[in-house]
Amino acid sequence: MFNKHKVFEQLERSTWGGSESVVPSGKAFDTRYERRHSRWYEQCLMGMPFHFVVGLPVVLMAPPLMMRGGDVWRDMAPGLATTLWAVGAAFLVTLFVLHRMTRFPGTQASMYVVPLVSVVFAATWALLLGAEGFDEGVLWGGYAASLLWFFLGYAGVQRFRRPRFAVVPLGEASQLVEPEGSGLYRLEVPRLGAQRIDGIVADLRSDALSEEWMRFLTKCTLNGIPVYQIRQIDESRTGRVRLEHLADTELTSLLPSPLYSTCKRGLDLCGALLLLPLLAPIMLATAWAIRHDSPGPALFVQWRMGHRGVPFRIYKFRSMYSEGEGKGFTSGEDDPRITRVGKIIRKYRLDELPQLLNVLKGDMSFIGPRPESMDLSQWYEKDVPFFSYRHVVKPGISGWAQVEQGYAAEVDGMTVKLQYDFYYIKHFSLWLDVLILLRTLKTVTTGFGAR
Template sequence: MFNKHKVLEKMDRSAWGGGESWAASGQALDTRYERRHSRWYEQCLMGMPFHFIVGLPAVVMVPSLVVHGEGFWRDLPPGLATTLWAVGAAFLITLFVLHRMTRFPGTQAVVYVVPLVSAVFALTWALLLGVAPVDERVLWGGYVASLLWFLVGYAAAQRFRRPRFALVPLGEARHLTETEESRLYRLEVPRLGAQRIDGIVADLRSDALNHEWMRFLTKCMLNGIPVYQIKQIDESRTGRVKLEHLADTELTSLLPSPLYSACKRGLDLCGALLLLPLLAPVMLATAWAIRHDSAGPALFVQQRMGHRGVPFRIYKFRSMYCDMKGKEFASGEDDPRITPVGKIIRKYRLDELPQLLNVLKGDMSFIGPRPEPVDLSQWYEKDIPLFSYRRVVRPGISGWAQVEQGYAAEVDDMAIKLQYDFYYIKHFSLWLDVLILLRTLKTISTGFGAR
């Protein structure tokens, strides 16, 4: 007897994304559907090959031609060969990081081109300084060429490669709406016609998904068009993992990589040791302003719930009056307990700077879920199932929930924050941390999420 749920569960685990090899082997059905941007010239022009074939030679060679003329390759000036290799490496590193970052929701790569290219070329210049001769004019030319290439390229991709999905309007998929990042084409019947799309979105666990729709989805898969379960698209669009979508076995798969956890601890330690002396003048000036603004110590120390449920003492610059009582958390920008200096340091996150000491001690990381006060954490655990699971990774100074949602304190807001934290744990990686770091710098400059 045909068991649809077992078949769907098996197909869902395989992500329905491997159909291109089936179609290539000649097993496609009579009525062929074509995936959007699947033709060879489209893949070359709109994918990574174009960056390698056209972008890399242009960024490496054009600045040299401008600076040294056409005959530079016959008699290489001192340091030019090293500089060309450095420009090429910086271009490829930037390309790789941007490519990995664009997998995450709400990421418009063009926004991060300037800071990322600047950081990579600055690091490249610092590594070469005093080690090998450098042609600085060519290095600057490569930097400008890389900026122009990525700004124009990703701006064009953002405009012309907006994903287009066909929606099977059954089950939970009926409630899916179109966003600025992707377009939806609602299917009235199980047929695409001449429409070219990037994928099919369906609720594969819906009882309304009959045999006719199943045959249609199979035909799409055989022709190289991926079929996505609704929760995959929902997570990729919102950056949140809905807790009601968690299967019984999915919690065990949300364990962070031990290898990256160890590497991240090393990066945190190096970063804290580098930043503490650089930011010491800012921290001293902030402490002086706090002491002269209101009575009380410059530092605020509080017990927070840490990694794997172990409490620790967190250090922050004091931003409230010492003689005023209230809730455990700030109720908003107009909270009367916040001092004039406190409003400024909260807006630009200067109150978090002493947490570099917590990073050094190993209590915290630069990136991770924000730690909650012990009493507040116990209160949340009574109302929000799985709240304590966010402690499977080290808490952070900044996190995915902070850059996406801003500050949250009430239970309803914390439930959404927990969904963001689960997304971070599920996609725990260097690339997501780099993206959060860049968004945090943007947050500091704009003051979004101040509380």
């Protein structure tokens, strides 16, 4: 007898990294399907090899040739060789970080080329200052060449390589079928024909899956086409982990990496020590503006729920009238309690600057779920399932929910906010932190995206 649940377990192992595959007995698989962009020349042209084989030599050769001509290779000074090594290293670091960042929802690498390349080359320039024979012209020429290469390369690839998934229209997966141009299309029968796709989306736990559909999914897996459970695609498209899906996942499997947690604390400490003296003039000017705009102290101190449920006192610049009364949360950007200066410092996130002191003390990190007040935390713990689990990592000055959701009404938006927090915990990594940092810097420098 056909045991669907047994096949499902074996299909999961064969699809997501296990060593076992299953071929249900009764039919031979004589038709091969092919995944999109799986041919060797497609993988070379649209993947990392192309950047290594073509992009790296172009970026290294262009600046010296333009500035010094062909004789540069015959009379290469030691300082020039060092500069070229630095340009190559900066190019590879940028390539690696962009490659890792593009895994996250809503990330268009071309949008982050300018800030990321600028930060990497600025750090390279700072490291090379004072080096014997260091050629700044070649370094900044490499910077310009890298900007052009990454922008054209990633913009072109993203335009051409938009993911295309086939959806098995059974169970919850039927809700993912969208209009033409969405990257999803509905399968009417368990066959692909000549279609080349990036993967199959299915509700593998649905009782509606027949033997024929299960054989089809197994055949796709055997031919290198991944089969994704609906929740995986849902998370990759929304950047959220739905609370009802936590019932399918053991919480212990979502524990953040202890190694990265330790490294992150070191990065937080170094960053806070570096930024405090640099931002001190801005903080003093902000405090002066607050005191002259409305009566009351410049700082707002409040108890918040911290790491592992331990309360701590958070420091912020006051953005509301001291005598104002109301709810224990911000009801929106038009809250009448917000002062004139408060609206400005909220827009550019300047009200968060005193939290550098919390980072130094170890209460907070630069990146993590935003800490809630004690009253709200106790309220949410009663009404929102798994709310306390967000405290498994340190709270942050900025977080995934903030860059995705912004300033939402905290009670009405808490369920969605919590889904973003769980996504951050599940994908807790340096690369997600870098992405959040870049999006936060965009808000700080432009005010765009702050709500």
